[in-house]
Amino acid sequence: FLICPSFSLTQQVVALKEIRLQEEEGTPFTAIREASLLKQLKHANIVTLHDIVHTRETLTFVFEYVHTDLSQYLERYSNGGLDPKNVKLFLVQLLRGLEYCHGRRILHRDIKPQNLLISEIGELKIADFGLARAKSVPSHTYSHEVVTLWYRPPDVLLGSTDYSTSLDLWGVGCIFVEMVTGVPAFPGVRDVHDQLGKIFKVVGTPTEETWPGVSQLPNYRKPGRLMIYRPRRLAAAFPRLHDIPFTESLASQFLQV
Template sequence: MRRPWSYTGPFQEQDVVESFKWRPGMPFGAATSYVHLEKLCEGSCATVYKGISRITGQLVVLKVIRLEAAEGMPFTAIREASLLKHLKHANVVLLHDIIQSKETLTFVFEYMHTDLAEYMGQHPGGLHSCNVMLFMFQLLRGLAYIHQQHILHRDLKPQNLLISCLGELKLADFGLARAKSIPRQTYSSEVAALWYRPPDVLLGATDYSSDLDIWSAGCIFVEMIQGQPIFEGTSGTHEQLLKIWEVLGVPAEDTWPGLSKLPNYNPEWGTLRHLKDFGQLCEGLGRVPAAEDLASKMLTAFPRGRISAQDALLHSFFSPLPPQLYQVPAGQSVLTVPGVRLQPEICDLFVSYRKSHLSQGSSKFW
């Protein structure tokens, strides 16, 4: 593949945008309709570029998947494309175009400035409670939509939640997503990153439903508040389960029918003590009204006991938000509601104050 065009100056991107405004007749599905600006990241089977569309003049993300001659097109790519073609929602990343050649398959997505993992990394110690509320509402809004379409994401983690500079959040990376159209259909238990995988799936259950995504979203919710993953630092399935039991306690058979029959169940867990609770695990939950209650409803060990995304949106945790948010059409961002916007994080305010203070001091000195 030809080396992508790139730029080095911070001021050149706008010049490029101006140069490649919409041009009549530029076709979809053609590599010539997009210009590569810079490489964002590279994996084992795909490279992601920041680019610009010569069709619309907008910034885009180009996910270039390398096709192996012997293996053909990756099934995850086929699955992602087929699902995203039918998903149109403000909180689901938009697939603009697909370009196929003999060597590559390129997905053209809308451009988003960062992801939740990077955002939390830039703002350590937990996010502003208003921003947690805004991000969580959008996450649940996107989940409620795909669950209504009978689609499971199956890989929710901060890296797969994209965020715009305004604070819009979108579900992304549907490579592991599946359409759940057949009742009681079974799936693989090798889904979701380990820290965000629910106990039933860790135990080997394969008949999960939308409750899988709810557990992952609950883990992300607590992580946004406390500034670190709730169940981190383990190296395998057994250790991950012990981390969860340490907080939730080992469920009894009467509260989780069929628990002891799951493939990875260990009878010795009955001797474990319940060491912590949500309040002890994360002091920040107690400081945010109704956060602990919502977290406990999402992070319930028994899968059928978890709250749905639609019901979670109605939880009292979101009561400070304007009621107009519930009337916003699916294709429209909640940030269009007056007064709904991203708040400055504490560390950003500190940096702004420090810069202002230093600049004032310098002016007086000179």
């Protein structure tokens, strides 16, 4: 993103997202999708797209300028977790923005701290709709390569392509835990199977008894097959959840297998 000092006659600061176009390939489909969806979405907790400038070489999105993102905010202010008031402030705004999207049958599919913008007065705005899908609640047969590994739900990691709003809400749960504790909830370091191991050590490994059909998912049985873990209380895995009332039960509602 580039920061532009003024826009049109309003003299407002804007952010420019420039995409260079390849003559052979034309306009990237993700850019077309993002532009199409953002024109539909008008909400206080969704970043505003002011304009699109299309030339032969570039496609430039003109967005409202927002001060920082949640990833940078966490690095700057999180010392063992954010202040509970700020956790609540950001969580409520994130849920409002997603409720608006889901009510219009749109899944974001890439909820992560880098895509949540934070203004100087604490407004949260959901950004980067390049992977979002319209008319997809529920949806079928989409690529599982859709979100940063740490914020992917286990069904997507296991190879399921039947997506619903739970895809976004799992990301909300991961971010909620990260805001409370100050560290990522499930920081995998290698691949899909390592990421699944991080998750199942906390929530337990699903079986046919607890999740009918799970053994048929493509990544359920692979070389280095999944270890079987018993579910733990979230507060045992993330002790700071003990310190703030209701956080464990709320996180459990988001992080369901």
